[in-house]
Amino acid sequence: MSEKTAATKVIKCSFCDEQAVTVIRYAKLRLCRKHFTDFIVRKVRRSIERYRLIESGWRVLVAVSGGKDSNSLLHILAKLSKEMNFEIIALHIDLGIGEYSKKSREAVEKLCKGLGVPLVVVDLRELIGAGLPDIVARTRRPACSVCGLIKRYVINVVGVELGANVVALGHHLDDLLPYIFKNFILQNLGEISKLGPKTESDEGLIGRVRPLYEVFESELALYATFESIPVVDETCPLTIRGRSLESEVRDFLERLESRSPGFKIGFARSIARNIDFYRRGLASSKPLRRCAYCGMPTSEDVCAFCKLTERTLGKPMGPIVREKVRKVIASLGLVRKSEASN
Numbered sequence: 001m002s003e004k005t006a007a008t009k010v011i012k013c014s015f016c017d018e019q020a021v022t023v024i025r026y027a028k029l030r031l032c033r034k035h036f037t038d039f040i041v042r043k044v045r046r047s048i049e050r051y052r053l054i055e056s057g058w059r060v061l062v063a064v065s066g067g068k069d070s071n072s073l074l075h076i077l078a079k080l081s082k083e084m085n086f087e088i089i090a091l092h093i094d095l096g097i098g099e100y101s102k103k104s105r106e107a108v109e110k111l112c113k114g115l116g117v118p119l120v121v122v123d124l125r126e127l128i129g130a131g132l133p134d135i136v137a138r139t140r141r142p143a144c145s146v147c148g149l150i151k152r153y154v155i156n157v158v159g160v161e162l163g164a165n166v167v168a169l170g171h172h173l174d175d176l177l178p179y180i181f182k183n184f185i186l187q188n189l190g191e192i193s194k195l196g197p198k199t200e201s202d203e204g205l206i207g208r209v210r211p212l213y214e215v216f217e218s219e220l221a222l223y224a225t226f227e228s229i230p231v232v233d234e235t236c237p238l239t240i241r242g243r244s245l246e247s248e249v250r251d252f253l254e255r256l257e258s259r260s261p262g263f264k265i266g267f268a269r270s271i272a273r274n275i276d277f278y279r280r281g282l283a284s285s286k287p288l289r290r291c292a293y294c295g296m297p298t299s300e301d302v303c304a305f306c307k308l309t310e311r312t313l314g315k316p317m318g319p320i321v322r323e324k325v326r327k328v329i330a331s332l333g334l335v336r337k338s339e340a341s342n
């Protein structure tokens, strides 16, 4: 078939008479808007089942940044929560990064209101009297590493206080594979075990699941557009842009995918199958203790968050964060009852 004739005639959806708006090469499907969004929701459902990410009756904390990835995740899980019988609560961390944080928070609030999903907003400035830029200015660590540390801590605290079974993160295939491949090149095999579809919970720490493990970034962009999901469409101003090893790897994986569609998903599944092998590459972790200040699990005497805030703000802020988060959760009426309520 010549390219010309294909371009001029209307291509029909594989499932109905509507015009196809996208072609899914790895699944050999042409889909209209409705069948595309259905396809994505079904695909996420299959990943949840395949990797046993969420069980019936669970309370799932969904971390939403306001970007298209995690906002789409919340939208998809809101649909699935009914048919798969789990509860979802959204968490947004307002990092106090000027206009960017303001827009992100607004997008999340609008989305949650529209979906009727309860939302816990944790405002870093209200919590510890300083936003991310203030803290970054007082350390020599890169912004993204400080941000990651703070988010991990807040997510754990909120998860624990909510009695959540698991936290769902918006990482997708195109986020994860470049890091997996990079760690393979550098032979940091243990690190690969943290990039699979789920990270088991340690005692007192909440487990992480990635329901978008097999979803492409381009699919999420399309899903967000078709479902009119409110998103903040800018990258964080603190991000350092550069030609990194990850972006080289990303281009390389892209070429392999376009030459043999389905390559990326196959690769991701192989990694997931071998995750126990990669976990053995982790340095044997020290037994978890409780942070001397805040009581959250840590392998040291003091947790990383209390250490960071003590160094940058002159006081370990863990205990204050825990107390304030507890109040926010109580004020929203989200303290977990013995049985998940509807």
Ligand SMILES: [Zn+2]
Residues within 6 Å of the ligand: 013, 014, 015, 016, 017, 018, 031, 032, 033, 034, 035
């Ligand atoms: Zn259709």
Ligand SMILES: [Zn+2]
Residues within 6 Å of the ligand: 291, 292, 293, 294, 295, 296, 302, 303, 304, 305, 306, 307, 318, 319
């Ligand atoms: Zn602590």
